[in-house]
Every structure is written in structure tokens, then in C-alpha cells.
Amino acid sequence: MSSTPAPQPVRRGTVVLVVLLAAQFMFALDFSIVTVALPAIGADLGMGPGELTWIVTLFALSAAGLMLLMGRVGDYYGRKKLFLGGMALLTLGSLVGGLAQSAEVVYVARVMQGVATAITTPSALALLTTSFPEGPARNRALGLNGALLSLGFAIGSVLGGVLTELFGWRFTFFINVPVGLAVLAVAPFVIRNSSEPTRQRLDVPGALTLSGTLLSLVLGLTWAGEHGWTDPTTLGLLAGAALLAAAFWVVETRSPHPLAAVAILRRRSVALGNLAGLATFSMESGKVFLLTIYLQQVLGASALQTGVAFTVLGAGAFTGGMVAPRVLNRVGARSTLVVGLTTQALAAVALLALGQGFVAGYALILVATAIGGFGHVLVIVSYTVAVTSGLPDEEQGLATGLTAMTQQVAFTLGTPVLAAVAIAAGVSATASAQENLAGVQTGLGVSAVVLLVVSGLVAVFYRTPRPVGPTGADAAVPAVVGQQEQEPVR
Known part of the structure; x- marks a missing residue:
């Protein structure tokens, strides 16, 4: 039988x-x-x-x-x-x-x-x-x-x-x-x-200082986008965020049950993985904002034409998500992060060629955002792998909480920062098409530089941790997505 x-x-x-x-x-x-x-x-x-x-x-x-x-x-x-x-x-x-x-x-x-x-x-x-x-x-x-x-x-x-x-x-x-x-x-x-709840006492001081840090940071960035980076309220909120972040670090080093174990935060894979995530999400969201200005205030595109222009970004991103696992399995998280960040940066560089011609500008956006979206998702997948690899199941909530928090902070950070750069370079509601174009190009240039710098840091300093193998029933479930092999350790 x-x-x-x-x-x-x-x-x-x-x-x-x-x-x-x-x-x-x-x-x-x-x-x-x-x-x-x-x-x-x-x-x-x-x-x-x-x-x-x-x-x-x-x-x-x-x-x-x-x-x-x-x-x-x-x-x-x-x-x-x-x-x-x-x-x-x-x-x-x-x-x-x-x-x-x-x-x-x-x-x-x-x-x-x-x-x-x-x-x-x-x-x-x-x-x-x-x-x-x-x-x-x-x-x-x-x-x-x-x-x-x-x-x-x-x-x-x-x-x-x-x-x-x-x-x-x-x-x-x-x-x-x-x-x-x-x-x-x-x-x-x-x-x-996925693991037995431990019912440990929550680190309340750590939770308060961390939430205060993030709330102050996000509010400060939002206020800066509306009132400028030198506004006293902006400076006070950002300074408060820095002080609360220092207090959080001190609390975590002394807590018997820390909210975020300092040892985990010191891991290169966690620190550099989250830095890559911060860069890719913030620069991509900021780039979308800049291209919206370009499409509507330089080319005179409608809201529908603007929305359609970004659909190819989604197509490129979806393709990146399909390809990313194969790239990861072949070269590991570090190389995939570097390739993704560099691809995203080169797409931003290509967009510096934008001009005032509708057809040429629109076509360039379709091609460059598709390529940039592909690189963007290579980073998303590989930074999630980087941050969650080598950790036991009971620490996965902390690791994934970090990745999700990085994503939310990045979305709030990217647009105000690149908007401030573009406004300083000439973008405004009353500016000419040429002035708006110059401001958009400056913002795109800054985006490319940030992505290339982070790519270099990952290439030089990142180390892939040794993965934790499957245990118990968990080992039986993943048959739906592929054969189980270990990522190369670098």
C-alpha cells in the first residue's frame, strides 16, 4: 500500500x-x-x-x-x-x-x-x-x-x-x-x-520613549513640509525626537525585558537592511511627488494621465517581486540590495533628461519608472530578508515591526525632504515651466545620490547572518512556494 x-x-x-x-x-x-x-x-x-x-x-x-x-x-x-x-x-x-x-x-x-x-x-x-x-x-x-x-x-x-x-x-x-x-x-x-506567546511584561518606558520619538519625528517632518525647516516648531519637534531617541536607547540597555533588544539593533544586517529600506521607500515616494509636479505643472497633464503614468511603475515593481527570490537565492541579500538600490538610482539619473516636450517626457517617465520600480522591489524583498534572517521565531515580531516602522517613517520622510529640495531650487505654484523643471531635476539628483550612497554602505559593511533552520511543523508548510535551501552565507 x-x-x-x-x-x-x-x-x-x-x-x-x-x-x-x-x-x-x-x-x-x-x-x-x-x-x-x-x-x-x-x-x-x-x-x-x-x-x-x-x-x-x-x-x-x-x-x-x-x-x-x-x-x-x-x-x-x-x-x-x-x-x-x-x-x-x-x-x-x-x-x-x-x-x-x-x-x-x-x-x-x-x-x-x-x-x-x-x-x-x-x-x-x-x-x-x-x-x-x-x-x-x-x-x-x-x-x-x-x-x-x-x-x-x-x-x-x-x-x-x-x-x-x-x-x-x-x-x-x-x-x-x-x-x-x-x-x-x-x-x-x-x-x-507562529510561536508560543511568552506573556512577558511589556517595556512601558521603552514603548513611551519610542512612540514619542516617532511621533515627534513624523510631526516635525510634516510641519517642516508646511512651514519650512527653520521654523521654531519644526526645530523643536526634531530636537525633541533626537532627545527621546537617546532616552529610548538608554532605557533599552537597562530594561530586563527590552522592547527592542540592543543586540538585535546592533546587528549589521538589521541596521543596514533598515537603512536600505528607509532609502528605497523615502526616495521612491518623494520621486512620485516630484514626477506629479512635472507631469501637471510642466507638461500640463491631467490627473488621469498622471495616474496612468504611474501604472507602469506598478508593473515594473510586480516583475521585480517575481524575480527577486531568484536573485536572492543566487547572490544573497547583500548583492540584491546593492543591485536594487543602484537600479533605482540609475532610473532617477535617467529622469534628469526630462524636458518640456510632452511625448518625450511622458515616454521617459514610463520607461524609467518601470525600471526604478523593478529595483525598488528588489530592495523591499531583500531588506525584509536581511532584517528577519538569523533570528529565532520569538524575535520575528520585533524584526518585522522594525521593517514596517521603517516603511511608515520613510513614506513620511521622503516627500517633505525632496519637496523642500525642489522648492529651494525653484518649484512653486506660480513658477514657470522651466523653473519647475529645474526644481524637479534637482530633487531627482538628490534622490539618486542618496540611493547610491546607501548602496555603497551596504556593499562595504553588510554581513549576512547565518540563518535559523526550520523546526517542527513549520518545515512542512512551505512546500507551496518552493524547495527549501539555505541562502549563501557571506
Whole structure:
């Protein structure tokens, strides 16, 4: 009597992968879909430009300020429970936002969505990384994750415009409700906790100082974008962030149960991996902002033409997510980070050739953003692998919390920094097309330099940690994504 392996683990593993990736895609979509609808929200609810910026800022503040704390809570008290709670909060917040009749209710909804992002993102990513052992299986899963994240951002900008145009801005909130309910209906039956909750006492002083650091930093960057980098409030908030960061480091070195173990933060793979993530996310989001200015204020493109121009970025990013696991398996995380960052930088350099001709400029954006998006996702996948490799399962929530926090801070950092550079170089609402073009080119040049510098730092100083092998039941699940081999140690 033959013993044929039952296909159940493969089917269950596929469902787990689909559920977790659907949740990640949902959060990526949510980040950009509402942004496109801001003018319509303002017109309907009587909100001015300054009030509208808080719809984005409150989301970023809530998400970035709580991300690492929630990752650690998942380690201690159970990631599955936290994941489900966050999905429920996101669904409820989306419903509240869609039904809002005032600016205050929209603000509450965005805070709910930001907190839900902080709760769910690190837990979902930790559940994903701990479901697959280090090597090709995990790399394939993270490649799909990175591809869908970038595709979600790209689709969100187009879908937001379509939904707003056809059905009204409220559907940019409502679209999350059926997806969230579907995930909540399936997830409890297919997701298992990836490690036993330890029920350790939370590091409250560390949580307060870290959240204060991030909140002060994000608020300071947002304030700088509105009022300038020399404004006293900007300087006070950024100085406060620096002081709170120093206090956090001191607290963590003395805490018996630190929120972020200093030994982990000192690992080159964690530090340089997060630096690469910070660079790729911040420069990509800033580049999209600069190209939006170029398309609309230099070429005179419509909002729809602008949205379409960025769809190829999503296509390039999706391709990068499909290719990244193979590159990782062949050359390792360090080389993949260097290739991705350099590719993204070269795409920014190519965009320096932008001129005032519509056809030539539009065509160059289509090609360069596709190439840049490809490199961008190579970095996303490899930096997630870098930060989570060589760590036991009980530390994955901390590691994925760091990656998610880096992502949120980078999104808030990139646009104000590159916008400030572009404004200093001539960009303004009343500037001529040539002046706006010069400012955009300056910002793109700075973006390229930052990416190349970080690429050089990774090439020189990064060391790949030895991976932790699969144990127990976890070793049986990843058959859905590929054969299990170890990443080369460098």
C-alpha cells in the first residue's frame, strides 16, 4: 500500500499565503487610495488644503508611532490574535470614514486605520516569515509580498481616481469593508500562531520613549513640509525626537525585558537592511511627488494621465517581486540590495533628461519608472530578508515591526525632504515651466545620490547572518512556494 503525501498542507499553506498577502495588499492600497480623493473630500466636507493634509498625517502618525510596539506585543501575546484585531479595526475604521459627515469623523477614521496598520502589519509579516524557513521558500513568499505591496500602491492611485470619479470619494473607504470581512471570515481557521506567546511584561518606558520619538519625528517632518525647516516648531519637534531617541536607547540597555533588544539593533544586517529600506521607500515616494509636479505643472497633464503614468511603475515593481527570490537565492541579500538600490538610482539619473516636450517626457517617465520600480522591489524583498534572517521565531515580531516602522517613517520622510529640495531650487505654484523643471531635476539628483550612497554602505559593511533552520511543523508548510535551501552565507 503506497503512502502518498496528503495534499492538505499544500492547500492550507496556499490559503495562509493568500490571506496574509491579501491583508498586506489591502494596507498598501489603503495608503494611496484615499490620497487621490483628497480634493473631493475637501470639496464635500468644506476642508481647506491645510486640513486635508491632516488626513494623511494622522494616518502616518498613528501607524509609525505604534508599529514597533505592536510588533513586540505580537511576540509576547500572540500574533494571530493581534492580526485579527487589527483587521477588525481597519474594517470598522473604513466604514466610519465612508459614512463621515464632518472633517472630525474623517480624522477619527484615519487614526483608526493608522492604528490598525500598526497592529496588523508586523503581525502579518511575522506570520509570513515564520510560516516559511529561511531560503528560497521564504524568499518566494516575501517576493510575492513585495510585489503586491508596490502593486497596491500603484493601483491605489489609479483606483482612487476611478472610484472617486464614478461613485464618489466615500468608496475609497468602503472598498476595504468587504475585503476586510472576507479576510476575517477565513483567517481564524487557517492561521496558526507562529510561536508560543511568552506573556512577558511589556517595556512601558521603552514603548513611551519610542512612540514619542516617532511621533515627534513624523510631526516635525510634516510641519517642516508646511512651514519650512527653520521654523521654531519644526526645530523643536526634531530636537525633541533626537532627545527621546537617546532616552529610548538608554532605557533599552537597562530594561530586563527590552522592547527592542540592543543586540538585535546592533546587528549589521538589521541596521543596514533598515537603512536600505528607509532609502528605497523615502526616495521612491518623494520621486512620485516630484514626477506629479512635472507631469501637471510642466507638461500640463491631467490627473488621469498622471495616474496612468504611474501604472507602469506598478508593473515594473510586480516583475521585480517575481524575480527577486531568484536573485536572492543566487547572490544573497547583500548583492540584491546593492543591485536594487543602484537600479533605482540609475532610473532617477535617467529622469534628469526630462524636458518640456510632452511625448518625450511622458515616454521617459514610463520607461524609467518601470525600471526604478523593478529595483525598488528588489530592495523591499531583500531588506525584509536581511532584517528577519538569523533570528529565532520569538524575535520575528520585533524584526518585522522594525521593517514596517521603517516603511511608515520613510513614506513620511521622503516627500517633505525632496519637496523642500525642489522648492529651494525653484518649484512653486506660480513658477514657470522651466523653473519647475529645474526644481524637479534637482530633487531627482538628490534622490539618486542618496540611493547610491546607501548602496555603497551596504556593499562595504553588510554581513549576512547565518540563518535559523526550520523546526517542527513549520518545515512542512512551505512546500507551496518552493524547495527549501539555505541562502549563501557571506
